[in-house]
Amino acid sequence: MQQQSLINKRVVIVGGGIVGLATAWRLLQRFPDCHLTLLEKESQVAAHQTGRNSGVIHSGIYYKPGSLKAINCRAGLKQMFEFCAEHGVPHDQCGKVIVAVDESEVPALDRIYERGQANGVDCTPITRDQLHEIEPYASGVKALFVRDTGIVNFRRVAEKLAELITAAEGEIQLGRRAVSLRRNGAETLLQTDQDALPADLVINCGGLHCDRVAKRLGRKPHSKIIPFRGEYYELAPDAPRFCRNLIYPVPDPNFPFLGVHFTRMIEGGVECGPNAV
Numbered sequence: 001m002q003q004q005s006l007i008n009k010r011v012v013i014v015g016g017g018i019v020g021l022a023t024a025w026r027l028l029q030r031f032p033d034c035h036l037t038l039l040e041k042e043s044q045v046a047a048h049q050t051g052r053n054s055g056v057i058h059s060g061i062y063y064k065p066g067s068l069k070a071i072n073c074r075a076g077l078k079q080m081f082e083f084c085a086e087h088g089v090p091h092d093q094c095g096k097v098i099v100a101v102d103e104s105e106v107p108a109l110d111r112i113y114e115r116g117q118a119n120g121v122d123c124t125p126i127t128r129d130q131l132h133e134i135e136p137y138a139s140g141v142k143a144l145f146v147r148d149t150g151i152v153n154f155r156r157v158a159e160k161l162a163e164l165i166t167a168a169e170g171e172i173q174l175g176r177r178a179v180s181l182r183r184n185g186a187e188t189l190l191q192t193d194q195d196a197l198p199a200d201l202v203i204n205c206g207g208l209h210c211d212r213v214a215k216r217l218g219r220k221p222h223s224k225i226i227p228f229r230g231e232y233y234e235l236a237p238d239a240p241r242f243c244r245n246l247i248y249p250v251p252d253p254n255f256p257f258l259g260v261h262f263t264r265m266i267e268g269g270v271e272c273g274p275n276a277v
Contacts, residue, residue: 006031009200012190014178014213016040017050018154020205021161028168036170037197041177046158049207054232054263054271056246057081057091059148061098062258065118074119077148084152087160090266091152096246097131099140105250106142112250113144122147137242149246151266178206181217190217230274235262240270 011027011034013020024038042048057080060073084091100109109125116123123146126134131143162172177193181202189196206213208227215221235243249259255276263271 006034006201009034010198011036011201011203012197012199013038013203013205014190014217015205015207015210016042016045016158016162016172016174017048017205017207018046018158018161019207020203021045021158021165023203023205024165024170025161025168028165028170032168036165038165038170038172039176039178039192040172040174043175045162045172045174046155050158051155053154054261054274055151055153055265056096056263057093057150057152059116059121059123059146060119061112061116061121061123061144061146061148062251063115063119065115070119074121077150080152080157081150083160084157087164089152089156089160091150092266093148093150094245094264095134095145095147096149096248097126097135097138098144098146098248098250099131099138100142100250101140103141108250108253109142109144116144116146135244135247138247151246151264153266178213179216229277231277232271232273235270235272240264240268243270 006027013024013036016038020038020040024036027034028036057077058073059077060070063070063073081091081093083089098109098112100106113123113125123144126143126145128141130145131138131140134145165172178190179193180191182189182191188199190199190202202217204210204213204217208225211221211223211225243262243264245264246261248261251258257276260273260275265271
């Protein structure tokens with residue numbers, strides 16, 4: 001994208017989750033003279049995945065070294081901590097433990113450590129006694145202490161981004177759904193369920209709906225999103241004392257998830273999960 005390309009251009013972003021909001025904020029930083037409108041079909045931002053996750057700021061320890069996941073996770077970790085510190089969003093770089101409960105899980109734990117080292121993650125193998133000092137109620141034969149990991153309420157992050165966008169004269173329109181994209185002579189119009197918006201550039205940040213949004217806007221995506229839902233338990237009021245910060249298992253290679261883990265929330269309480277539906 002050339003530095004001059006969006007000056008005085010009309011940009012419409014579809015989707016008010018953290019990806020759409022962060023995209024809008026960055027564009028307004030780079031091109032303050034563009035006319036930016038963000039559409040969100042719900043009555044508030046962060047109504048879907050952004051506001052319904054475990055709140056963990058991940059370190060990138062699991063990802064293949066050199067992969068885009070690893071690179072983006074490491075860069076995003078740093079930027080998220082910096083953003084929260086600069087804008088007063090409550091967060092905590094509390095760290096987590098990944099626990100091998102028996103000797104059969106130690107080789108996989110060692111491989112995670114090797115990946116963490118290759119990705120530049122601040123992590124250390126710890127003994128059973130050291131694990132007990134960090135998490136007194138966790139039991140295992142060996143563990144990793146990952147210092148980079150943190151927690152935040154991503155809904156609060158999204159709400160702060162929305163404030164910054166509005167302060168930079170971007171427009172956020174809630175309760176508006178993108179319906180189609182059409183041409184009117186030389187002009188491109190984004191049709192919503194209320195009216196049509198002229199647009200020089202439309203950016204699809206529809207999250208788990210982005211393949212459907214792309215189809216509505218006349219594109220044929222090469223991939224289809226198969227969504228799943230993770231469900232969590234919240235520990236009873238007298239139980240959070242059993243978990244100081246974050247406790248993770250060694251992932252089971254037979255399942256494409258990190259396993260059931262315990263997560264301290266930034267605003268109090270501990271969640272246990274997820275499953276996958």
